[in-house]
Amino acid sequence: MPVNTKAIGKTYEPVTYAVGREKIREYARAVGESDPVCMDLDAARAAGYADLLAPPMFAVVYSAPAVGPPIFDPEIELNFAMMVHGGQEFEWGQPVVAGDEVTTTASVKDISEADGRGYYVFESVSVNQRGEQVCRGTWTNIVRGV
Amino acid sequence: MPELKPGEQIPEVRVTPDKYLTARYAGASGDFNPIHIDEEFAKAVGLPGRILHGLWTMAQVARAQTEAAGGAARLKRLKVQFRGMGLPEHEVLVTGTVREETDHSTVLIDTVAEQDGNQIIRNAEAEVSV
Numbered sequence: 332m333p334v335n336t337k338a339i340g341k342t343y344e345p346v347t348y349a350v351g352r353e354k355i356r357e358y359a360r361a362v363g364e365s366d367p368v369c370m371d372l373d374a375a376r377a378a379g380y381a382d383l384l385a386p387p388m389f390a391v392v393y394s395a396p397a398v399g400p401p402i403f404d405p406e407i408e409l410n411f412a413m414m415v416h417g418g419q420e421f422e423w424g425q426p427v428v429a430g431d432e433v434t435t436t437a438s439v440k441d442i443s444e445a446d447g448r449g450y451y452v453f454e455s456v457s458v459n460q461r462g463e464q465v466c467r468g469t470w471t472n473i474v475r476g477v
Numbered sequence: 478m479p480e481l482k483p484g485e486q487i488p489e490v491r492v493t494p495d496k497y498l499t500a501r502y503a504g505a506s507g508d509f510n511p512i513h514i515d516e517e518f519a520k521a522v523g524l525p526g527r528i529l530h531g532l533w534t535m536a537q538v539a540r541a542q543t544e545a546a547g548g549a550a551r552l553k554r555l556k557v558q559f560r561g562m563g564l565p566e567h568e569v570l571v572t573g574t575v576r577e578e579t580d581h582s583t584v585l586i587d588t589v590a591e592q593d594g595n596q597i598i599r600n601a602e603a604e605v606s607v
Binding site for chain 1: 492498501502504505506507508531532533535536537539540543544548549550552553554555556557558559
């Protein structure tokens with residue numbers, strides 16, 4: 332069954348995420364972050380940040396809620412049970428600190444098929460409360476047996 | 478801090494995720510897919526058991542770059558391919574080599590994460606400000 336490509340270019344409703352200080356600490360502990368500006372408020376302020384700095388991969392926390400809807404969009408017909416996360420890219424812009432509100436818009440960048448696998452590529456663009464880009468993510472999901 | 482010159486290796490990161498890491502990371506990240514936290518579910522869908530979140534492993538790759546470059550804010554871009562699956566209670570080893578300077582303040586690093594000799598993140602490329 333060929334993959335359904337009609338949703339390429341489709342854009343979804345933006346999702347806003349409020350970045351909390353303790354959420355940054357919880358995430359930093361879970362990934363073993365070693366930079367004190369992600370855990371110690373005094374260190375963060377001494378380094379010139381208004382509050383704790385989010386580790387780079389915290390991008391997952393604020394942008395993933397926007398990427399859920401395309402994965403489960405019936406128009407895309409992505410077979411979630413057979414999906415694996417094939418690849419990921421993040422490109423960071425302005426730093427994210429506790430207290431920021433990050434708004435992420437997801438879109439369908441590409442859908443293709445090769446060797447019986449479906450390749451579903453989603454893009455997320457995240458901006459802060461000042462409209463500055465903080466991250467762009469490219470999420471490649473592979474579905475076996477399409 | 479080491480010099481990040483072309484051909485140099487970055488300091489390796491070795492970390493062994495403990496038995497409950499996937500539960501803590503699920504809570505921290507919001508990814509509660511049962512293949513990461515439910516042993517019986519994971520086995521029922523043909524996995525050897527609970528597997529690591531790929532994005533946790535990617536965070537270890539990210540940490541190797543930021544520790545080499547001297548801070549969490551220094552990672553500008555990271556692109557990875559996930560292969561196979563990572564397992565709790567097995568050491569993850571992240572290594573990397575500086576490929577080139579793209580300008581006076583940025584380097585490109587080729588990096589991988591392996592576990593028991595298998596690359597679980599491969600062909601990864603990091604852009605780091607130095």
